[in-house]
Amino acid sequence: MxxxxxxxxxxxxxxxxxxxxxxxxxxxxxxxxxxxxxxxxxxxxxxxxxxxxxxxxxxxxxxxxxxxxxxxxxxxxxxxxxxxxxxxxxxxxxxxQSLDISFQDFWDLVTQAESSSSKRVEAGGKAAHLFSCNKGLLAQETEKDSKPDDKGLVGEKDKDVKANDTWLVRSGVFQFTIECQFAVQLVTVNNKKALEPQSVTIDDIYAKPMRLSERIDSTLSVTIGGPDNSTSVWKATSAWKDVPQALWGQYKESEDPNVSRPGSDFSNLLNSGGSMCRLIMGVVIEAPIPQVSLDNMPEYCVDKAMKNNIFDDGNEPKFQENVDESTAFAPLPRTLGAENWTALREAWEASPDPRLAVDMWEDIFKTTGLVKTKPTKLIDHNADLYLSAPLLGKTWPREGLQKDDETAFPHIE
Structure with a gap:
């Protein structure tokens, strides 16, 4: 006015x-x-x-x-x-002429606000619900993103999610909002009532253009199912908004200037306050809180587990038999008693001069000062330095020896 x-x-x-x-x-x-x-x-x-x-x-x-x-x-x-x-x-x-309007006309009136940046669920040709992701939305890689350009470079992923795109989200922080174009009195998610706003008084729903003096009951039911059709406990909180009294306020004939009768009171029309009312216009839904598994690990005894046979008797797997290595690389058979130490001494004394091998070592590693003689102290005191006589290996054929002539050289095992 x-x-x-x-x-x-x-x-x-x-x-x-x-x-x-x-x-x-x-x-x-x-x-x-x-x-x-x-x-x-x-x-x-x-x-x-x-x-x-x-x-x-x-x-x-x-x-x-x-x-x-x-x-x-x-x-x-x-x-x-x-x-x-x-x-x-x-x-x-x-x-x-009557000034009343039908519910379809009222529906078209309240749903004429549309959002092109949110996913819409069409109902009666109008956007009944607007979906928007608040947290956890990830950029999706498209076929175009994975192809290199003329310079052979791969561009960044497209971060603009279109209205009809499937959301790729991070489950731990995922939160989204369902905004209703029509006010609701009750919100349920998986048959569980959503939390009501704290310290806020929610008004009743009316339709003033329809000249309704009785409130309207409106319920939003959301069902979120898993891969196996299971429903988890999602955290849901009703979202309120200040909306015009001209749309959602209670109709009173005594305040209608179009119906002027004795007893009419138009003083409220002169009051600039009270032009808005608070109604539930959506719900904010968060992903379920991760829960610790209820499966308790039974007591486990390592000692008993080591004694148990993992196979049933008679069903043990058969391992492949070992194939003996070539006898040409096997050491000489061990004798008993002091003959082992004597054979070791004789093999050391009969071994070639180590000067050639030491010269090659110095040349490869660029070093000098190495001893180029046999370890005489080791040969003289081998019985004191070893707990048992080392095995002697075979080297053949060699210049001056026949193939069948087995000459012993030290071979420690």
Whole structure:
């Protein structure tokens, strides 16, 4: 609603003149209907003293225009101080037309706000619910992202998720919102009631354009299933929003300027406050909290486990038999007693001079100062340095030896 009042006055001694203009406008949002009044008044007054008597002479001319519609109609009233008359225009039958709207019209009215950046579920040609991811959304790699360009470089992943794309999310922090275009009184997720807002008073749902004085019951039911059709406990919290009273407020006939009757009270229309109400317009859903497994590990005895046979008797696997290595690389057979130490000494004494091998070692590793003689102390005291006589290996054929001649050289094992 809106209004305006202007007054201008002029006083010059016994002469006084004035000009008044006022306008008031009332409008119904849906269905659209308005009532407007405008009036203009011009007057002059002259005071004259005659002896002991004061005589006042005044003249006033005014006009008032009353409009309403649709359909457009109205009345013009002209006031000539001592008499006046009315002029009506428009369709007088328009006042008898019903201003009620159907539920389908109300649905179209509240769902006309659409979002192109969110996933929509179409209902009746309008966006009934808007889905948006708050946390945990990951960038998806498309076929275009994985192909190199002309320079052989692979570009970054497309981070803009389109409305109809499937979400790729991180389960630990995943959170999304379902925004309803139509207000709801109750929200359930997997048959469990969502948490209500704290320290906030939620109003009842009405449909003022439909002229309903009784509240509307509206429920949002969300079902989230797993791969095996199982339902987990998702954390859900109802989301509220301030919405216009002109849409969701309670209709009162006594406050309807279109139905002017004795006892009507339009004082609330002059109050600029209270134009909004708080209703549940969606739900915020978070992924279930991970739970510790209830499977308890039984007591485990390592000693008993080592003694148990993992195979049943008679079903043990058969391992492949070992194949003996070539006898040509086997050491000489061991003898008993002191003959082992004697054979070891004789083999050391009969071994070639180590000077050639030591020279090659120094040349390869670029070093000097190595001893190039046999370890005489080791040969003389081998019985004191070893717990048992080392085995002797065979080297053949060699220049000066026949193939069948087995010459012993030290071979420690």
């Amino acid at each position: 809106g209004g305006l009042h202007i007054r201008a006055a002029l006083s010059l001694g016994a002469l006084y003149a004035w000009f008044d203009a006022a306008a008031d406008f009332l409008m119904t949002y849906s269905p659209f209907h308005f009532i407007a009044d405008a009036n203009v008044s011009v007057g002059v007054r002259f005071s004259m003293d005659i002896w002991f008597v004061t005589v006042q002479i005044s003249v006033e001319i005014g006009a008032r225009l009353s409009l309403m519609g649709p359909p457009l109609r109205g009345i013009v009233h002209v006031d000539f101080w001592v008499f006046g008359f009315d002029i009506a225009f428009g369709d007088p039958a328009g006042a008898a």
